[in-house]
Amino acid sequence: MALIDPITPDEYIPENMSTTVPVGNARPKHILDPGFDLTLRPMRYPQFFDMYRDAIKNTWTVDEIDFSDDLVDLDRKLMPAEKHLVSRLVAFFATGDSIVANNLVLNLYQHINAPEARMYLSRQLYEEALHVQFYLTLLDNYIPDMKEREAAFAAVENIPSIKAKAEFCFKWMDEVHHLDAITTQEERRKFLMNLICFATCIEGLFFFAAFAYVYFLRSKGLLNGLADGTNWVFRDESCHMNFALEVVNTVRAEEPELFDDRLEADIREMLRDAVDCEYQFAADVLGEGVPGMSLPDTREYLQYVADTRLHLLGYASEFGSKNPFSFMELQDVQGLSNFFERTVSSYQTGIEGDVSFDEDF
Numbered sequence: 001m002a003l004i005d006p007i008t009p010d011e012y013i014p015e016n017m018s019t020t021v022p023v024g025n026a027r028p029k030h031i032l033d034p035g036f037d038l039t040l041r042p043m044r045y046p047q048f049f050d051m052y053r054d055a056i057k058n059t060w061t062v063d064e065i066d067f068s069d070d071l072v073d074l075d076r077k078l079m080p081a082e083k084h085l086v087s088r089l090v091a092f093f094a095t096g097d098s099i100v101a102n103n104l105v106l107n108l109y110q111h112i113n114a115p116e117a118r119m120y121l122s123r124q125l126y127e128e129a130l131h132v133q134f135y136l137t138l139l140d141n142y143i144p145d146m147k148e149r150e151a152a153f154a155a156v157e158n159i160p161s162i163k164a165k166a167e168f169c170f171k172w173m174d175e176v177h178h179l180d181a182i183t184t185q186e187e188r189r190k191f192l193m194n195l196i197c198f199a200t201c202i203e204g205l206f207f208f209a210a211f212a213y214v215y216f217l218r219s220k221g222l223l224n225g226l227a228d229g230t231n232w233v234f235r236d237e238s239c240h241m242n243f244a245l246e247v248v249n250t251v252r253a254e255e256p257e258l259f260d261d262r263l264e265a266d267i268r269e270m271l272r273d274a275v276d277c278e279y280q281f282a283a284d285v286l287g288e289g290v291p292g293m294s295l296p297d298t299r300e301y302l303q304y305v306a307d308t309r310l311h312l313l314g315y316a317s318e319f320g321s322k323n324p325f326s327f328m329e330l331q332d333v334q335g336l337s338n339f340f341e342r343t344v345s346s347y348q349t350g351i352e353g354d355v356s357f358d359e360d361f
């Protein structure tokens with residue numbers, strides 16, 4: 001017997017099947033209402049189920065990434081200032097995705113009360129583990145010296161510009177971590193701030209700033225293995241942000257009163273803090289002077305990215321900055337891989353055509 005493919009989920013329910021919710025298992029009215037709704041039919045938020053299905057199509061593995069050219073580049077082609085850039089970058093990567101994974105489990109999963117959304121979060125958790133594995137493999141390959149490698153993994157404690165970014169994340173995690181249930185408006189505002197922080201400031205800004213360094217190096221023909229892996233991570237992170245923003249839109253539709261002027265002001269302040277934090281990191285990364293990538297341009301880029309995040313939330317620009325980095329304007333993931341004649345996974349992909357940085361993210 002052929003399986004039913006629930007592509008249009010609610011067509012799956014046979015007409016004679018009761019959709020009455022059993023007594024004692026009242027379904028939540030809003031997605032942020034406390035509890036662990038287990039009922040997938042009728043499906044309340046099919047868009048999250050669709051995102052889960054798309055994420056499965058975007059499967060890749062770390063074993064596909066070939067770092068051998070990178071090791072030659074690190075040994076023979078990179079200038080000292082570029083080596084410093086790479087060492088700071090990988091030190092950030094050493095812990096960044098673990099922090100995101102922790103927030104996902106400790107905060108987001110608990111309070112987003114829809115089983116189809118929790119399916120997506122489960123898939124995202126796997127992807128964050130994959131990113132952690134990718135960066136673990138990257139650091140092990142890039143840093144042969146055990147003492148240096150240990151120092152890179154301890155960067156979150158020892159390198160001030162990386163510690164500051166981690167503290168920014170922990171601050172917003174702590175805001176909600178003690179909450180077992182978010183019942184009051186104030187608690188839901190805190191949850192929204194955490195969700196928006198991780199989507200727009202951490203995945204959407206800290207990580208996108210890191211991607212810019214990778215694609216800058218790629219534009220000079222350097223570190224193609226890192227760029228190949230980053231293409232996949234870039235796509236994953238774009239989807240994570242997309243999911244979080246869809247949760248925000250859902251909450252906005254269900255509880256519009258939460259989206260008042262104070263929330264907008266708080267989000268703007270949080271994004272300004274994130275830009276400052278990332279700018280301090282940029283000053284460290286570019287501290288030895290990297291030809292072709294200036295600190296003022298990097299600030300402009302960070303402000304531009306922050307503005308695009310505000311637009312995604314339905315708000316006006318904060319900075320009015322333009323994107324100064326032409327190498328970030330269009331991320332044609334598959335096309336660029338072909339251009340460099342790298343091994344491209346034959347996995348089916350969830351996103352077809354160009355992934356345009358300007359249009360979507």
Ligand SMILES: [Fe+2]
Nearest residue numbers: 097127128131
């Ligand atoms: Fe990640």
Ligand SMILES: [Fe+2]
Nearest residue numbers: 100203237240
């Ligand atoms: Fe992510």
